[in-house]
Amino acid sequence: xxxxxxxxxxxxxxxxxxxxxxxxxxxxxxxxxxxxxxxxxxxxxxxxxxxxxxxxxxxxxxxxxxxxxxxxxxxxxxxxxxxxxxxxxxxxxxxxxxxxxxxxxxxxxxxxxxxxxxxxxxxxxxxxxxxxxxxxxxxxxxxxxxxxxxxxxxxxxxxxxxxxxxxxxxxxxxxxxxxxxxxxxxxxxxxxxxxxxxxxxxxxxxxxxxxxxxxxxx
Amino acid sequence: xxxxxxxxxxxxxxxxxxxxxxxxxxxxxxxxxxxxxxxxxxxxxxxxxxxxxxxxxxxxxxxxxxxxxxxxxxxxxxxxxxxxxxxxxxxxxxxxxxxxxxxxxxxxxxxxxxxxxxxxxxxxxxxxxxxxxxxxxxxxxxxxxxxxxxxxxxxxxxxxxxxxxxxxxxxxxxxxxxxxxxxxxxxxxxxxxxxxxxxxxxxxxxxxxxxxxxxxxxxxxxxxxxxxxxxxxxxxxxxxxxxxxxxxxxxxxxxxxxxxxxxxxxxxxxxxxxx
Numbered sequence: 001x002x003x004x005x006x007x008x009x010x011x012x013x014x015x016x017x018x019x020x021x022x023x024x025x026x027x028x029x030x031x032x033x034x035x036x037x038x039x040x041x042x043x044x045x046x047x048x049x050x051x052x053x054x055x056x057x058x059x060x061x062x063x064x065x066x067x068x069x070x071x072x073x074x075x076x077x078x079x080x081x082x083x084x085x086x087x088x089x090x091x092x093x094x095x096x097x098x099x100x101x102x103x104x105x106x107x108x109x110x111x112x113x114x115x116x117x118x119x120x121x122x123x124x125x126x127x128x129x130x131x132x133x134x135x136x137x138x139x140x141x142x143x144x145x146x147x148x149x150x151x152x153x154x155x156x157x158x159x160x161x162x163x164x165x166x167x168x169x170x171x172x173x174x175x176x177x178x179x180x181x182x183x184x185x186x187x188x189x190x191x192x193x194x195x196x197x198x199x200x201x202x203x204x205x206x207x208x209x210x211x212x213x214x215x216x217x218x
Numbered sequence: 219x220x221x222x223x224x225x226x227x228x229x230x231x232x233x234x235x236x237x238x239x240x241x242x243x244x245x246x247x248x249x250x251x252x253x254x255x256x257x258x259x260x261x262x263x264x265x266x267x268x269x270x271x272x273x274x275x276x277x278x279x280x281x282x283x284x285x286x287x288x289x290x291x292x293x294x295x296x297x298x299x300x301x302x303x304x305x306x307x308x309x310x311x312x313x314x315x316x317x318x319x320x321x322x323x324x325x326x327x328x329x330x331x332x333x334x335x336x337x338x339x340x341x342x343x344x345x346x347x348x349x350x351x352x353x354x355x356x357x358x359x360x361x362x363x364x365x366x367x368x369x370x371x372x373x374x375x376x377x378x379x380x381x382x383x384x385x386x387x388x389x390x391x392x393x394x395x396x397x398x399x400x401x402x403x404x405x406x407x408x409x410x411x412x413x414x415x416x417x418x419x420x421x422x423x424x425x426x427x428x429x430x431x432x433x434x435x436x437x438x439x440x441x442x443x444x445x446x447x448x449x450x451x452x453x454x455x456x457x458x459x460x461x462x463x464x465x466x467x468x469x470x471x472x473x474x475x476x477x478x479x480x481x482x483x484x485x486x487x488x489x490x491x492x493x
Contacts, residue, residue, distance in 0.1 A: 069403075076410040083412070084396065162403070164375075164396035164412070173313055173378045174397065180340040182317045 001184045008175050015171035016192055022089045022167060023154045023196075029093035030153070034100025039130070041105050052101070059098035064159050067091040072163045084163035096153050103149060107142035108134055140211045147204030151197050168192060248322035252449075252456040253298075256325065261304045264291040265324035265448075268309030269400045271425030272480050273330050276309065283307045286480040287328040290347055293472050294447070297463035311400065312380055316340065319450055326460070327448035330419065332381055342453060343446035344460045351439025352382050353420040355408070357432060362415050364437030368393040375404045375413035385441045386417050401426060408433075419443050421481070 005012070040052030059067065068091030072084060082090075111134050119129035161169035172189040176182050256262045266287045267274040274285040288307055295305045308324050315331070318324050319341065330350075333343045354374075356362050368374055368390035376383040378397045386395055396413055398404040405426050408416045416423070420439050427433050447464075449457050467473045 072412070073406050073410045076412060081411055161378075162399055164398055164407070170378075170397070173399075174383075176313060176316075177378060177380065178336065178384065180316045180337055182313075182320075 001188050004175065004179070004181060004184045004188045008171070011171045011175065012168065012188070012192060015166065015168035016196070018085065018160070018166050018170075019154070019157050019168040020196065022085065022092065022157045022160060022165070025089050026092040026096060026153055026157070027150055029089075030096035030100050030149075033093065033097035035104055035135075037097065037101035038104035038108060041101065042108055044126070056098045056101050059094050060102065062095075064091060064095045064156055065162060067095050068159045068163060084160065084165040085167075088157070088160040088163045088165045088167075092153060092157060092159065096149060096156070099149050099152075100146065103142050103145045104138065106145075107138035110141055111137045143204065143208050143211065147201065147208070150204065151200055154197050154200065155193065248320055248450050249452060250322075252325045252453050253459060256299055256303070260299070260302065261306065262295050262299065262326075263306040263308050263324045264288075264295070265308050265310035265315050265318050265327040265329055266291060267311070267329045269311070269402060270330060270422055271401070271429075272421055273425075274307075274309075274328075283309055286348070286476060287330065289476045289479070290473075291326070291328040291447075293467045293476065294460055294463045297466050298459050312378060313399075315448070319448060322450075326456075329448070330422070330445055331448045332419075332443045333446040334381055340451070342449040342451055342457045344449065344457060345464055346444040346446055347464055348421070348445040350419040350421050350443040350445060352385050352417060352441040352443055353423055353435050353439050354415045354417050354437050355423045355427060355433055355435050356415045357408075358434050360414065360436075362436065365389045365440045366437075368415065372415070373413040375408050375416040377401060377404055377418055380418065382417050382419065382441075382443075389440055405430075 037052045037055055040048040041056065043049055043052070068088050071082065071087035071090050075087065076082060115133050115137065116129050119133040120126070124132070157167060158169035159165075160167035161173055164170065168189060172185050175185045179185070252262075264287075266283055266285070268276045268283045270285070272285055274283050274287045276282070277284045291307070292305045295303050308318065310318055310324070310327070310329055312329075315324075315327050315329050319327055327341075328347075331337075331341075331343075332350075333346065337343075354362065354365060354368075361367065362372065365386070368386070370392040371394075372390075372392075373394045373396060374386055374390070376386060376395055376397050378399050383395055383397055386393065396407070398407055401418065401422055404416055404418070407413060409430075420435065423435050427435055447460055449460065464473075
């Protein structure tokens with residue numbers, strides 16, 4: 001395993017870099033899209049609710065690989081030419097955002113309805129009450145499940161390997177094919193994934209602990 | 219404090235136990251003499267590609283893998299062990315075939331495996347049973363006519379787990395190379411414009427181009443890709459038996475029959491088969 005790490009260090013590092021950038025982009029993107037669709041689903045307007053539910057149900061129930069391949073194979077034929085990295089990152093973002101939307105929706109619904117009512121009766125609009133009163137409380141509740149989603153996202157980024165996206169898994173497959181050292185290579189790559197996901201897990205746990213100590217409405 | 223320590227020791231012991239178990243499983247099957255075991259059980263397993271037209275492709279009609287590799291594996295097995303031997307065809311991919319061989323899940327590989335010096339460190343090869351060569355496939359009317367046209371800014375699609383990519387790197391160092399998991403996906407990527415050309419062994423490309431007349435093979439072959447049957451390290455006796463069997467089926471005409479069956483009708487097949 002040591003020889004795999006030393007002989008192919010440059011390939012592995014470039015793979016880690018691509019995996020991290022795809023994960024970070026997808027993390028930001030899916031967080032934003034996920035919160036928007038969560039707000040759609042609990043919105044008082046029916047068309048928004050329907051739209052949000054359709055989006056979540058579709059992308060939550062299709063395998064990530066299918067979503068990613070759609071962007072890699074179909075979109076370039078009919079819409080615009082995008083490469084494997086872009087297609088994979090878009091696929092990851094959309095797929096993860098559906099799960100985040102569900103998580104955030106559950107979080108918002110677990111905030112006592114009295115909070116919203118109290119805010120509204122103090123003269124806040126629906127959006128103001130949501131932004132200043134409900135969402136800050138909901139975010140603290142959803143930190144642990146959200147952390148799971150983020151860890152999953154980093155692992156799921158290995159879908160790029162199927163789209164020639166040059167990520168860590170892709171590099172691993174290439175090393176295996178040239179050296180035929182299957183076990184050693186995948187062990188080394190597993191270790192590198194651990195190095196990426198473990199700090200993320202610890203960060204989420206730290207945030208969870210820190211925010212749990214503060215009063216809910218600061 | 220003490221309890222914590224005990225827990226740690228227990229954990230370490232469990233891990234070590236698992237490793238011993240794993241290691242034990244690992245060399246059991248693969249290190250047994252294949253000749254002896256097959257003679258006793260009358261059953262042999264071959265790892266064959268199930269996604270490669272002409273060599274090994276899962277037939278939707280029969281549910282079985284069919285192709286040149288399947289027929290060669292069957293003929294070789296019957297030559298060594300007699301006509302009544304049961305031949306199991308196990309589907310493998312380029313990425314999984316080595317581990318399946320080493321685990322002992324399959325006794326040998328007939329999976330378009332090119333003989334290279336680096337691979338010889340990990341696996342025993344039989345004599346060459348098929349001489350392929352690497353070629354380029356493009357959309358008809360493409361400005362790419364041969365490997366020389368793969369200049370800076372062009373993108374070439376190859377297959378993961380195959381050594382064809384290293385060859386393109388040597389022949390056209392300026393081109394960008396994208397590697398996809400299997401031939402079908404690579405062809406889909408070529409069709410959707412992810413690359414300007416696709417490279418693989420000519421025999422595989424002929425199989426794809428036979429499906430879609432918009433695509434053609436250009437420039438002839440630019441490498442030699444001798445395919446060998448793969449056998450576990452340490453199985454020299456079995457390797458010898460396989461080599462003798464290959465010679466036997468060549469002299470009795472079985473080999474020529476199999477070649478004709480799979481490549482006889484391929485348009486423009488330039489007869490890369492020299493054994």
